[in-house]
Amino acid sequence: MILPRRLLPLAVLGALLVAVPLIALASRVDWTSFWPLVTSPAALAALRLSLRTATVAAVLCLVLGVPLGAALHSARFRGASLARAIVLAPLVLPPVVGGLALVYAFGRKGLLGGTLEAFGLQIAFTTTAVVIAQTFVALPFMVLAVETALSARTGRHEAIAATLGASPWIVFRRVTLPALVPALGTGLVLAFARSLGEFGATLTFAGSLEGVTRTAPLQIYLARESDPEAAVALGVVLVVVAIAIVALTFRRTRPGRRAAGGGIAGREVSP
Template sequence: MSRTHRPRLGLPGWVFVPAALGALFVVLPLLAMLTRVDWTQFPELVTSESSRAALLLSLRTSAASTVLCVLFGVPMAVVLARTEFRGQSVLRSLVLLPLVLPPVVGGIALLYTFGRRGLLGHTLDVLGLQVAFTTTAVVLAQTFVALPFLVVSLEGALRTGGQRYEEVAATLGARPTTVFLRVTLPLVLPGLASGAVLAFARALGEFGATITFAGSLQGVTRTLPLEIYLQRETDPQAAVALSLVLVVVATLVITVTRRSRTAL
């Protein structure tokens, strides 16, 4: 009995040329940066007090902003993916606006909202709460620019997964909250994990909104990207070394998350 062989699917040969050029465009600058690192001074450059403070602050604030992105982004993505209402397209555009806005514009918007003379900042200041130019401002700035990444990723996962399992659960008498917690979230968990890591990575590299809304005070608001920018003017070797640290941390986060997503 002859065995039926499925034809092997192949790609056009020309596809590999632009693919290789694109990969080279991304990898070559990283390799160029490696050639400029003074490896004999590398440990000293990345373990200085200011460098360690900036790295720890970046990790803390990025983790906090990721938590906020999950708390706000999951409900937003569910509403956008599972409901229809007038003005929904406008709302989606506004939610995704930070993806295309220059981060410094986001920083200005946050400053006029939470600053001392801002829309809400004046009331907060009367209550003795100051947001601008504090660590809280760093978290808010990172959340503002990172939130759309989680919403986009999760909304796409929700639309791809469909609603058939949720409809079955509702037919069997499950309450909306039970359906959401027991059916919807487990089904889109890989998309949620992917969105969360994108949000964390974006928050980790945030610069423009942070320096505009939070300033650059060592140990309080000076994150690693801000430290790199300042060191670039005074100590280029330190700036390159810290840039490499940021690349390594971001790579580790993405790698761990991709493995977790594969396991799920």
């Protein structure tokens, strides 16, 4: 595709709208004290917690998002569109509203909170609450990745496998799932990135307890007034991580590189 010249100024304007604020943030960093700021005990505790909880949340998104995305893709019942809209609602839901919903679901006086406490499980204002909040906002990314990948398939290979006597589970495990690997990788990375940057729902549902629920975004928010230099330094770290994640996810495919999965040629269909 050749870009029309008339679109170039708008493309440049759009790029500047994104790039200028990031450059401005980097320009405010005191690079002489950058390393001490990002390696302070509070910053390291927040970063470690963010990385740990975001990793767990991303894995949960993979475990839950693959079957959920497949179920929504194959859904043919009345109300399937409403079910899909509900599942994808966290994409556009204000984070604070999501946090309130989680409080009223899993808090001490929430819909499930009393039952959970009867079994000795308290979720709100714990590290588990952080993971749940992150999974809540990141799960739609995995669902969309799975649905989009399934919609791009013709189903021909699955039909061939079925005619060879493979059960639906074997067809999904041996034919469909391998073909989804690139999409699952994208969904996993995006879910991790979204979890890493989650703020509003985490603050509302999990609070801000140092070493327990205070993730890097919360640490930046708290340091913004008391220690702006520390907030900027930690913010730059998250920007670098975000750019690295996006670059890894959306890197161009090298010429001649084949997409993973998609065929069953030369593969025996067996349990």
